[in-house]
Amino acid sequence: MTRIRSIVRGIGSYLPTRVLTNQDLEKIVDTSHEWILQRTGIEERHIVAEGETTSMLGIKAAQAALADAGLQAQDIDLIVCATSTPDFTFPSTATQIQSGLGITHGAAFDLQAVCAGFVFAVSTADKFLASGSHKRALVIGAETFSRLLDWNDRTTCVLFGDGAGAIVLEAAQGEGTAADRGVLTSHLRSDGRYRDKLYVDGGPGSTKTTGVLKMEGKDVFRFAVGMVTDVVRDAFAATGTTADDLDWFVPHQANRRIITASADKLGIAAEKVVITVNKHGNTSAASIPLALDVARKDGRIKDGDLVMIEAIGGGFTWGSALIRW
Numbered sequence: 001m002t003r004i005r006s007i008v009r010g011i012g013s014y015l016p017t018r019v020l021t022n023q024d025l026e027k028i029v030d031t032s033h034e035w036i037l038q039r040t041g042i043e044e045r046h047i048v049a050e051g052e053t054t055s056m057l058g059i060k061a062a063q064a065a066l067a068d069a070g071l072q073a074q075d076i077d078l079i080v081c082a083t084s085t086p087d088f089t090f091p092s093t094a095t096q097i098q099s100g101l102g103i104t105h106g107a108a109f110d111l112q113a114v115c116a117g118f119v120f121a122v123s124t125a126d127k128f129l130a131s132g133s134h135k136r137a138l139v140i141g142a143e144t145f146s147r148l149l150d151w152n153d154r155t156t157c158v159l160f161g162d163g164a165g166a167i168v169l170e171a172a173q174g175e176g177t178a179a180d181r182g183v184l185t186s187h188l189r190s191d192g193r194y195r196d197k198l199y200v201d202g203g204p205g206s207t208k209t210t211g212v213l214k215m216e217g218k219d220v221f222r223f224a225v226g227m228v229t230d231v232v233r234d235a236f237a238a239t240g241t242t243a244d245d246l247d248w249f250v251p252h253q254a255n256r257r258i259i260t261a262s263a264d265k266l267g268i269a270a271e272k273v274v275i276t277v278n279k280h281g282n283t284s285a286a287s288i289p290l291a292l293d294v295a296r297k298d299g300r301i302k303d304g305d306l307v308m309i310e311a312i313g314g315g316f317t318w319g320s321a322l323i324r325w
C-alpha cells in the first residue's frame with residue numbers, strides 16, 4: 001500500500017574549530033592518551049569557543065544540509081532540534097535556529113532524549129511528514145556538552161565533545177515496501193528507573209542551576225550493549241530485513257568498544273560500521289548526524305543504501321531507525 005515516506009534530501013554538519021586532544025587533557029586531569037584511546041577509542045574532540053552556543057552550531061549544520069539538498073531555508077516547514085544543552089531553558093534552541101535561518105513560518109521545537117535525541121527526532125519528524133501535516137523537516141542534533149562537564153572529573157570529562165549535524169527530510173510518496181527510499185521504520189524506548197546511571201545534577205525545576213554530568217560508566221556500558229540490540233532487531237523484524245541487507249551501521253558514537261560489541265552481537269560486518277568517535281568524542285545527540293555526514297561526504301553512503309542508526313542515552317532512552325538513503 002502506498003504511503004508517505006520521509007526521504008533524506010540533504011545532510012550537513014559543523015564542528016567548532018578548537019580541537020582538544022588526549023595530550024591536552026593530560027595537562028588538565030590525571031589521565032593518559034593511552035588510557036583514553038584503549039578504553040574509548042577517542043583521540044580528540046572539538047570544543048566550542050567562549051560565547052559559541054548550541055544554536056550557532058545548529059544553524060551552521062542546518063545551512064550545510066540545506067545547501068547539500070539544493071533547498072532554501074524558506075522550503076522548510078518543520079524544525080526538530082535534539083539537544084540536552086539548549087542555549088537557554090527557554091525559548092527552545094530550535095526557535096533560535098529557525099530565526100537564525102530567517103524562517104518565520106512553520107513550527108520549531110526541541111526534543112530531549114540525551115544521546116538518543118537524534119533517533120527520537122528522526123522518528124518524530126517522520127511521523128509529522130507521514131501524517132501529511134508538514135512537507136520538509138530539518139532534523140538537527142546539536143550539543144555543547146563541554147558546558148555540562150566537571151573538568152576535574154577524569155571519568156567523564158575525557159569522553160565528550162561539541163558539534164552539530166542536520167538532515168533535511170522531505171515527504172514523498174512510497175510503495176510501502178522496504179525497497180522505498182526514506183525512513184522505513186523507527187523504534188523508541190525509555191525506562192526512567194535508570195536516572196541515576198547517567199544524569200546532570202541540576203536543573204531549573206530542582207536546583208535552579210545547570211549542574212554537571214554524572215555517570216556510572218560501567219553500568220551504562222553494560223546496558224548499552226545489552227539493550228540497544230533489541231531495538232535494532234525490532235527494526236529488522238518490522239521491515240523483513242537482516243543484518244546482511246544493511247549497507248551501513250551508524251550507531252551513537254560514545255565508545256568504540258560499545259560500537260564493536262553491539263555490531264558483533266547483531267552479526268553486522270565490521271566494514272559496514274561507521275566510526276567517528278575517534279575524532280569527535282561523544283557529542284550526544286549530534287554524534288549520529290555527524291557520523292552520517294562523514295560517511296556520506298567520503299562516498300561510503302550512496303543513494304539507495306540501507307542505513308541503520310541507533311543510540312542509547314540518559315533516562316535511559318534508546319532507539320533505532322532504518323533509513324534507505
Ligand code: UT7
Pocket residue numbers: 030031032035036039040115154155156158198216217218219220221224254255258282284312313314
Ligand atoms: O552516550 C551514552 C553514555 N555514555 C556511554 O555510553 C559511556 C559508557 N561507559 C564507558 O564508555 C566506559 O565505562 C568508560 C570509558 C566510561 C570507562 O571505561 P571502563 O573500562 O568501564 O573503566 P572503569 O570505569 O572501570 O575504570 C577503570 C579504571 C579505574 O581505576 P581503578 O579503580 O581500576 O584503579 C578508574 O579510576 O580506570 C580509571 N579511570 C581513568 N584512568 C585514567 C577512569 N577514568 C580515567 C581516565 N584516565 N580518564
